[in-house]
Amino acid sequence: MKKISYRDALRLAIHEEMARDSRVFIMGEDIEDPFGGSYKVTKGLSTEFGNKRVRNTPISELAIAGAAVGAAITGMRPIVEIMYLDFMTLSMDQIVNQAAKIRYMSGGKVKVPLVIRTQEGSGNSSGAQHGQCLEAWFAHIPGLKVVMPATPYDAKGLLKAAIRDDNPVVFIENKMLYSIKDVIPEEEYFVPIGKANVIREGTDVTIVSYSRMVHEALNAASDLMEKGISAEVIDLRTIAPLDLDTILKSISKTHRLVIAHEAVVNGGIGGEIAARVIEEGFDELDAPIIRVGSKEAPLPFSPxxxxxxVSNAQDIVSAVEKVVYQLVGGE
Structure with a gap:
């Protein structure tokens, strides 16, 4: 076992897969040495593998995504780095209309083994065009898998699983997680795409979250325990496909649900989770579901x-207290 950062866990996953399979290569803006990518995930890789397998690209997200789709359908296994999730708006046609559809439209004859790495989130005054949380856009598209790890362990295991997947995977990191550290095995391991993780057991309420907000949920659970409320925390890890079974199993025990994400509430993945729980687990609920998310505004530059x-642990605590003490939708 060794303790490494989220950033280093991602780099290690890429390194292992490139060493294993010559078809794996990575491309993006400023990813070659000495820069090594905007958040230094690819630092050192071009020195070891050369600039044919670690390729700097023009500043055109549309061109990057299009080239990657072409490489994937002709037998390569590209990893694309899009500097900010906000910039994926410039490549939506290639991702949504091409990568997500080709396998279906070819009757399964053409695979698209493509990983699109990007990052999102607030915390360092990135401003309204460099910190949006737009993951729900991609979860809405059949044919795309959407992965959002919260820990170094999951970051490595999920990225390796994504690289070996024969379908396009949107792999969304969070800029505030790159420096956090965790103990991971030295031997090879994988984390399955589409399987959530119960990271804290509890009996009074279920808190469902993913990415950076998992850490806020754990902080909230610790605060709630001091108030006599036992919270179970679920890290989704993947939002498409969604592991509803794990959520429903937890609700059958706690009978209350709070969903927390950094994205704004309106149109967020929390609404989809709430709807599906209502459809399949309504009888287990003893209180209304509450969604926690950022306020309805562009992300300010001012710290x-x-x-x-931006939503935080205290917002989660307040939401849990409402559902536990029946301060919404009840007496």
């Missing part, structure tokens, strides 16, 4: 305003 806008 003070950013902190005011």
């Amino acid at each position: 003070i305003l950013e902190k005011h806008i």
Whole structure:
């Protein structure tokens, strides 16, 4: 076992897969040495594998995604780095209309083994065009898998699983997680795509989250325990496909649900989770479901305003207290 950062866990996953399979290569803006990518995930890889397998690209997300789709359908296994999730708006046609559809439209004859790595989130005053959480857009598209790891262990295991998947995977990191550290096995391992993880057991309420908000949920659970409320915390790890079974199993024990994500509430993945729980597990609920998310506004550049806008552990605590003490939808 060794303790490494989220950033290093991602790099190690890429390194292992490139060493194992010559078809795996990575491309993106400024990913070659000495820069090594905007958050230094690819640092050192071009020095070891050369710039034919670690390729700097023009500043065109549409071109990057299009080239990657072409490489994937002709037998390569590309990893694409899009510097910010916000910039994927420039490549939506290639991702949504091409990568997500080709396997279906070819009757399964053409595979698209493509990983699109990007990052999102607030926390360092990135502003309204560099910190949006748009994961729900991609979860809405049949044919795309959407992975959002919260820990170094899951980051490595899920990225290796994504690289070996024969379908396009949107792999969304969070800029505030790159420096966190965790103990991971030295031997090879994988984390299955589409399987959530119960990371804290509890009896009074279920908190469902993913990516950076998992850590806020754990902080909230610790605060709630001091108030006599036992919270079970589920890390989804993957939002498409969604592991509803794990959520329903937890609700059958706690009978209350709070869903927390950094994205704004309106149109967020929390609404989909709530709807599906209502459809398949309504009888298990003893209180209304509450969604926690950022306020309905573009992300401010000002650190003070950013902190005011973005959801946090205290928001989760407040939501849990409402469902536990029946302060919404009941007496």
